[in-house]
């Protein structure tokens with residue numbers, strides 16, 4: 001990783017930032033000098049310290065919040081605003097899967113996935129965007145998925161939520177462009193995280209067969225592109241979707 005410090009003085013919120021891709025995004029921003037808050041509904045295994053590293057821990061904090069509940073997100077963001085009056089970057093990363101074939105999928109499985117993956121991004125954006133509008137600066141990066149474009153058997157709820165995020169990204173990119181708030185979507189392919197560890201060997205092998213680069217993504221592969229979108233190098237990009245998928249969805 002290049003030794004850049006592109007985010008010194010910036011405040012970042014990463015939802016679902018306690019593990020997997022979210023934790024890697026938190027780490028990358030902090031390594032580049034940002035003050036980073038991980039919002040998550042579970043308390044990390046390590047307690048409230050996210051890393052085994054004093055410097056990273058001094059730049060990162062964990063706050064408990066459930067992205068599906070506006071009051072919960074608002075309470076966390078109000079807490080952050082007490083010490084950080086500006087919040088420049090939001091990464092809507094929290095996501096869940098409840099996979100099943102449609103004929104076996106329950107309404108509860110449909111609702112919980114749509115609620116976390118799609119409504120959660122709407123709620124966090126709505127709560128934070130006033131602050132971004134007032135400061136006339138904001139970067140919102142939504143974490144989609146390659147299946148939002150390609151579809152996937154057994155993931156009708158999940159792929160619908162991720163396809164919905166693409167429309168959401170483009171709509172709010174248009175809505176907030178005049179306030180210098182840029183909104184983009186990063187859509188990972190198959191990433192090595194706790195979410196994918198629980199997939200069956202068959203499903204894993206099918207994924208591998210469809211990846212031209214013939215390797216899984218590491219969470220840092222996703223964090224690199226998220227940080228690019230948050231950086232000044234991406235200041236003329238909004239409403240864009242980038243697949244970070246080793247070539248799966250070309």
Ligand SMILES: NC(=O)c1ccc[n+]([C@@H]2O[C@H](COP(=O)([O-])OP(=O)(O)OC[C@H]3O[C@@H](n4cnc5c(N)ncnc54)[C@H](O)[C@@H]3O)[C@@H](O)[C@H]2O)c1
Pocket residue numbers: 015016017018019020021022039040041042065066067068093094095096116120143144145146187188189190191192193194195196
């Ligand atoms: N892992 C992959 O291969 C992959 C591929 C494509 C897209 N994605 C997307 O990347 C994102 C991160 O995935 P991951 O693999 O790191 O998953 P993960 O399960 O390892 O981590 C997700 C985090 O989100 C948190 N979370 C879930 N619901 C929440 C809620 N209501 N409020 C607050 N926090 C909540 C969880 O506690 C967890 O810490 C998700 O949006 C996922 O859909 C992952």
